[in-house]
Amino acid sequence: MISAEYEQEYWPTIQNAIDLLLTQSIGHRGLVSFENVYSCVYKCVCKNYSERLYHDLLFEVKIHWEKVNHELEVKAGQVLVKIFDSVLKQFESSLRGLIPLFTYMNRYLESRMDTDLRSELCRSFTSVLVDNHVNRVIGALEEAQLSAFTVPPSTVFSVVSGLYSLKREYVSLAPYIFAKYIPNVLPPMSVSELPLAVEETRMFQQNLIESGFSRGDQSKKRTGDSDILSKYYECFFPNSL
Structure with missing residues (x-):
């Protein structure tokens, strides 16, 4: 495979699938041809384009998350929490589509770079988007605790569990909010x-x-x-x- 072949034949198909998985409605997979994209990824890996494919993938998702990051900057309070919850759910949904598509590339990451695609995508998502808004989101949740059901408990649970799964260090920002929804986060009460x-x-x-x-x-x-x-x-x- 030459560079032009990758750029003109394989990458456009893969890129389109990435963009769709990042933006389409949760649970909807009808617009992505799994077999076609999976085949493109497989051929790229077999022809020693794994590393380039990996960097192109991370660059593509970073562009999308930077756009969402800017959209969140103008949100606050309950609105911020609601949209942030949707962003976390959309991220998890996109992972369920992206990781199977890039199975063969993931093997390259595990064998050559001692990592995996899920870890790399979570790390990128956290640094590009979540770290920039987590303090404001936690602040909105703390404010909501002062008035019952200002933010639905199901939404609080969704946000807290999503943050905890991305980075457990977030617990230190509001230990008692996390403790209400995540078992054994805090030591036993004295x-x-x-x-x-x-x-x-x-x-x-x-x-x-x-x-x-x-x-x-x-x-x-x-x-x-x-x-x-x-x-x-x-x-x-x-x-x-």
Whole structure:
């Protein structure tokens, strides 16, 4: 294969598939011919164009993510969180299409560069886009915690889990938000931290009440619950009653 053959015959087909996978609706694969693109990638790898294909792929996805990055710069608050959630989901969807298409190139990365395509794409996506907005997104989530359901819990979970899967260091930006949705993110709670946990629960319940949620019929509380709770506090907080 000569350079002109790669540039005129193989790369345009692969490039078109990349652009479609980065932008088309989640779950929709009808516009990409898997067999055709897979064959192009296979031929490029067999003819020693793996490295060039790898760099062209990363450059193509970087261009797309830089465009999305600029679009997010003008968003804020709940709107930012909602769009950022969509971007994370779109990224995961594109990975499910890109990685199978580049299976043969991925073997080259694993054998020659001691890495893999998923890791490289996640690293690029994180550095080009996520790192630029994660502090604002976390700030919007923290603000939303002050008022119940300002941002739907399902959206918060989606964003938090998406960030955690990309880079676990993001936990340090808002440990207690991550801990609400990711098991075992924080070390086990100590006895000294129980009063704070109780106060956070009380404030959350108060926010729910102020938002119009009723506490229901308190007469239906199980008999003996108050006694059990009193004994619990007597054990751990003998001076608080």
